[in-house]
Amino acid sequence: MCASALVSSTRRLSAVLGSALVLGPRRPIIDLSYSSHFMDYGGSAIPPTMRKLVVRALSPRFGDAVHVDTCPVPTPGDAELLVRNRFVGINASDINYSAGRYDPSRKPPFDAGFEGIGEVVGLGLSASARFAVGDAVAYFGEGAFAEYTVVPAEKTVCVPSVKPEFLTLLLSGATAYIALRRLGDLAAGQTVLVTAAAGGTGQFAVQFAKKAGCHVVGTCSSDEKAGFLKTIGCDRPINYKKEDLGSVLRREYPAGIDLVYESVGGDVFDVAINSLATHGRLIVIGFISGYQSDLGIAPVRSAALSAKLLVKSASIRGFFLPHFLADYREAMETMLRMCSSGQLVCEVDHGDLAPGGRFVGLESVFRAVDYMYAGKNIGKVVVEVAPAVNSKL
Template identity: 55%
Template sequence: MPGTNLPRTLRKLVATQFSPKFRDVVAIAEDPMPQPGDGEILIKNRYVGINASDINVTAGRYGHQSKIKPPFDIGFEGLGEVVQASKNSPLPVGQAVMYFNHGAFSEYKVLKANRVFPIPSPSPQFLPFLVSGITASVSLDKVGEIKKGETVLITAAAGGTGIIAVQWAKLAGCHVIGTCSTDAKVEFLKKIGCDRPINYNKENLKEVLKNEYKNGVDVVYETIGGEVFDICVNSLAVKGRLIVIGFIEGYQTELGFKPSRTMATIPVRLLNKSSSIRGFFLEHFVSDIPRYVTKMIQLQQEGKLKTFVDMGENYEKGPFRGLESIADAVEYLYTKKSIGKIMVNIDGGQSSKL
């Protein structure tokens, strides 16, 4: 039986069919409250993170989903507190934790204690270090191989992962360019160390790179796809590396991406510069996650790395509270109005102000 202070059931968000139209295919389901088994803990979620790939999951675009039939659990990351623990669990009741695991869009979650990260408090400021932070730091180090003195371009630089990428590249001693959509975001990026913010609604990205970076860009952190991808490929320096993080411009379409107009000539373009295009998918770098999360938390505690949380306080459908608001938060991500990591306050018990 669940603990006396716990409800007998939990609510969670599930996908009822495969489609990129997130709102249309998600529903709230109810399950009996689980009990933690050997080495497991029961977590009460306080916050869950919103990611562009939440739509890719409901669209069934990942290989492992070929064996999954709807309805299925969704959500990548959560943060909360241990409310029950097995006798041999190394984590006590009351310990604040966060985790990267499928099915996070739930009021409670059972996981092995060794699959979570203990954190100093259940503050939302730690959650950006999971999917967003790991993607930024590991990809720039392991795939982009950034080096001191190099020029690094971060697309969607004011987003949840872009903010970490900007700071990570600066900590490595790089010159950082960042694209964004508003003047407010330009000012924000300057404050976190971005050397050359570009508001692509006022400046032409292609022309800025051509005129101001005549030798090209050493590393590109590319999340947009479509025309932006083409511009970035053509702007690479000799031995430049472009990291494909995603192609968010096409996620809401049935195809899932916008085809590259220069794809047919890319081999020649890469050969002429000894440059490369490199893909990054987080689940292929699982062994690096604990070390990088620990490092980011350490840098945060030292005041060298900052996180920024957006729970929709300034959005007409915000602030985001409860499972019912997750679809609003996912749609908000695609409005390009957010600054920082978008999250939903699941239990509504704490302010999102840091």
């Protein structure tokens, strides 16, 4: 029965019974003719309220900008899914978002978080053509830092299971895969430098460059990270806390670097530009060294940049994932196959060695962001929002 028919029928019944039946305040109505099939009330015990992280003030200091709010659990629309988030991913860009840098016209409050993975616990009628309650799905979009998120069905990806390893592919893996494929012009025998190579996206850039037959150099900040990089195929890890990056590149790679996958900015960007080979390319996927500043950008000293590019016929290319969404589905399908078959390492850092321990619960997102910006993580930083639930449906 539709909402209007239900109200009309109730009013007729009220006229018959007189004052014995009084209509209450109007509220959104779930179509009960199919809700038992499309809302997993018994299996997941959907509560009336939930918690989510909301940007209340614009600031590059995540803890100052974001607060935990309690609100009703939303009901999915016709073409939407209600996802119970099991894991959410932490990204360097979370701070840019909370600072209002992606869309200056948008004013607080707005929801935080970009990527999540979990189970479908509710869905609209048309969404049921492709999905069912209990399906494991991953997505990237606004509002992931929440216990439940409503996501357009067309923007979700079915995954084999709710494993955090699959979550690493959504932004970090896809950025490396698409950037290198579309902008990298990789060829066997080339030398590739990956900065922040042991991080969430760096780990994938190392592996994809290696699979293309390249010699891979990766920067990192500890011997533990250097050891990890060797396990995923990095030919020359450089712990910049012990070795000078510029000196190593000049001494060991005098012909220069063919491709740089750059996410640090500042001094590292300067060194990378000076180290480019003839026809060298540098892909900018970020500049994390400046994100926590008020400007959001770390100063560079690449004087006469145009001359440096000219004399080497070199180039700088920017990559922002939302501009390459036409490539996204193919990238995800390929990476999911590789991950499932063991051809791709998807390293997850749950924060077991972080102050305060493992990142569990929505509030630990704040610790996880600080942990990543302290440069402690190996792989993708992931927060476990909720434990597994065995559905009764």
